[in-house]
Each structure stands twice: as C-alpha cells, then as structure tokens.
Amino acid sequence: MEEIKDIRQDFYVNMGPQHPSTHGVLRIVLRLEGERVVSSETVLGYAHRGVEKMAESKTYVQMMPVMDRFDYVSSMLYEWAYVGAMERALGIVPPERAEFIRVIMGELNRMASHFVWVGAFLLDLGAFTPFLWVFDAREKIMDMFEEVTGQRMTNNYFKIGGVHDDITPEFLKMLDDYLKMIYQRMADVEELIESIVFLERVKDLGFISKEEVQSYGLTGPVARGSGVMIDTRKTEPYSVYDRLNFEIPLGTKGDCYDRYRVRMKEIIQSAKIVEQALGMLPEGPYAEKAPKVVKLPEGEYYFAVESARGLLGVYLLSDGSTKPYRFKLRVPSFANLSIIDKLLPGNKISDVVAILGSIDIVVPEIDR
Amino acid sequence: MKASYFEKVGIGIKTVVKGMAKSLTYFFKKPVTLQYPHVRKKIAERYRGSIRLKIDPETGKFKCIACTNCEKICPAFAITLKTETPEGSKKKELKEFYVDLGRCIYCGLCVDSCPVDAIEHSNVYEVAERIKDNLILRLDKIGEKNV
C-alpha cells in the first residue's frame, strides 16, 4: 500500500508564464495527481505596468493612446469607455453621425476580437485551418480600420465629442464587400469546426452555473454562455444602441461549447448591427467642438460599455486639473479569470487549455 | 442514446471528410497572403507612419514656428526641440528638431496639436535600424535622414 501511495505523489506543473496557450504572460500552477488537476493557483503580475498610477501623471488627452494598449484586440471599445466618461463629465453630446460611426467601428472591433478568440481557441485545441480562415476575415477588418483611422490595432480614433476623422467612400465600399462575404465565411468556419473531434473536447466541460456567474461577477460571453442576460448594450443602453435591433445570444448549460456558440452567434449579430447602423447613418458633422485643454470639473465620473469580453467600466476622479486624480478600470477579463481556479480541479490536464481558452482572457488588461 | 465507440469513429471519419471537402473549395481560391518584400500592400492614405516636418511651398522653409506644443503633448517623450531667440527679435526660432522613432508610438497627438499644421505622418513604415541611435531623426535638415 505504501508503495502505491508513493507513485501517486502530487506533481506540480507551471503552466506559463510563457505557455503558448495562456495568451500572454499568465502563470497557472497546477497540482496534478496523475493526469488530473487537483488544484490550481493563478499567479498574476508578469505584465504589470502600473498604468493606473501612470494616468495620474498624464493629461487626459495623453491617456487616449494608452487606452488602446490594454486590450489590444478590441482597442476602440476601450477608447469608447474612456471618451464616454470624459464626455459625461464635460456634458458634451456627440453628434448623431459620430455615434453611428462609433457603433460601426465598435461592432467591427468586437467581431475582430471574437475572430482572434475563435482562431486562438481552436489553435490551442490543435486545429489550424479555421485559424487561417478567421484571421483572413479579421485582416479585412484591420484593413478597413487602417483606411479610416490610420492604424490597424492601436487606432486612437475616438475623440471627445466625436471621432477623429470621417469615414471615407473607400471604407464604405470595403465594408459593403465585407458584409456580403462574412455570413458565408462564418457558415464555412462553423461547418469546418463542428466535427465530432471538436465537440467531444468542449462539450460538458467547465460548467459555470448561474449562481457562480453572479457570485464571481462574470460578464460578457462567459456569463451569457450560462444563460445569464448581462449585456450593457441592452441593460444600460449607451450611445444609440437603444435604437438598434439586435439579439443577445444566450447559452443554456454554461459549458465551453455554449461559450463558443455564444461568441459565434455574436459575430453574426455584430455584423447585423453594422448593417443597420450603416443604413441609419445620418449626414452631418462627425465631431462636436471639444475644448483644447481638457479639464474635467471636480467630481467622480463613470462610464461603462460592453467590451468584447464583458462589462468594461472607466472611473475617473477629478480634482479640476488637467490630470485625473484617480483613474480606475473595471476590466472584464480580471473578473472572468477569477473563476478559473474553481473550474480546473477535477479535469484532465489537456482540458485545462480548453477551459482557459473558453474564458477568453487578454493579459495586458488583467495586469495593467 | 449514446453512440458507441465505433459509431463515433465512423462519425469522426465522416466529418473529417466533410471538412476536407470544404477546405478543398478554399484550395482553389486566390491566396490572400502577399510575398512581402516583392509585393507590397497599398497603404491607406491616412496611415500613421514616421513623423516628418512640412515645408511651406512658397518660402521653401519649414512651417514650424517652434511653439513646442508637440513636444509637450507627446505621451512617449519622443520629440525634442531646441529653440533659440535671435537677438533683436522676440520670436523663437527652431534650431533643432529631433524625433526618436524608438520611442514614438505613432499616436498622432503631435499632428493634432500643431497650430500651424507643420508636422505630419508620412506613409513610411519600414523604419527598422541596426543601431538604436539611428532611430533618432533630425527632421529640420533636408539631406539628413528625413523620411
């Protein structure tokens, strides 16, 4: 008896900080018994840059390009949250056209982010072809961004009172072609992915119950995969989302497969929102006049948007100067990651990658 | 009813064949990648490449009035300006204008902040260098490396 116990000794494995499927520098210490995970511990801090402290020594305008650098996959949604908080403080209402351009850009960015997720998730599971297909679809979005904003990822496009530049006829042409192509591409990708090999790996894995969604503060596709209706675009509509007609896809069981389904459906919904917004796009100015030197009146300001990963809130505490007194972000990935130590125990080590992938984290926004 | 092991293998083979057939349709499409150094992508007009100073076509001089707005707003401290005030004049004049492309994050704030539209982004994106110091460009001298 004694000998058998020796063989079954606990074994510690460091997953990360440079494991390819942690999507950045995240470390998870896994305690294994054979091939099963007994317990796990997430270690953060490898990408900590002290940005919240840095914000206190930068002016409001200088912080704009930094906002792109938290979640580099959906950067414009971050700009939106920050600009929204400042607009709320200054009492500026952006013109209609600007709001619709923001919606178009934001939803395209959400699609691009989900594409990256689908590609990386499947790559983790060992499928390579879908990765290339979705990255091609994403690349076309990046080209459109380059056309309008001047950059592919760190766009710095949103400005207080509107957007930096108007959209161009070239962009509208590209977008038209894109919307014609995207539904077929999604159908192709789904057909390719949903083989039994994939389904067997992600179905009935990593259950998250509705109660856990609430107690862990999960948001975004992770919460919606469990059937909890949390979406800032619907529950607290900002911008012009209350005038757009779209559905929020919900899962039923809350396993990895449901989270995957929710994201795939969200891509289609986002494409539909872009189509609608394009049809409703009014003429007019694309930006309101904003003060040259941005000084927020004293007080606290908060603005939340639905980022590609969940509820994203920007909190600003102003003392009336040109720099924020306190700058705080409520990022979705951090809360979503907190459940991982609950999900992993009991699963096989090869499923760790699938569960972690289904949460969809971006490390620079967790460690900021 | 749960499928038996062999049934599952059968389904697996079927879906793999189906996936292969789907991939085959893509096999005959035009490739989306470019053979980069030989074939170049068209860069958008608004693309934010490396910084350069604009020249006034009338006078042939740089438009910059040495207000140092761009130096102050740059979040990455990439711009360094040296100014001087000639004797008998009150106006500052530009003496040296450096931008460190190693620090620049191509954010475009300097371009937005310029009151006389004297600075702009070029479409140049191939700025890699072997020596770090070569990334510091002196922009106010034609002939020196002014991309």
Ligand code: SF4
């Ligand atoms: S683009 Fe941004 S980082 Fe680069 S020099 Fe201008 S302000 Fe500085």
Ligand code: SF4
């Ligand atoms: S902001 Fe324009 S005018 Fe002022 S120093 Fe910079 S380039 Fe010259």
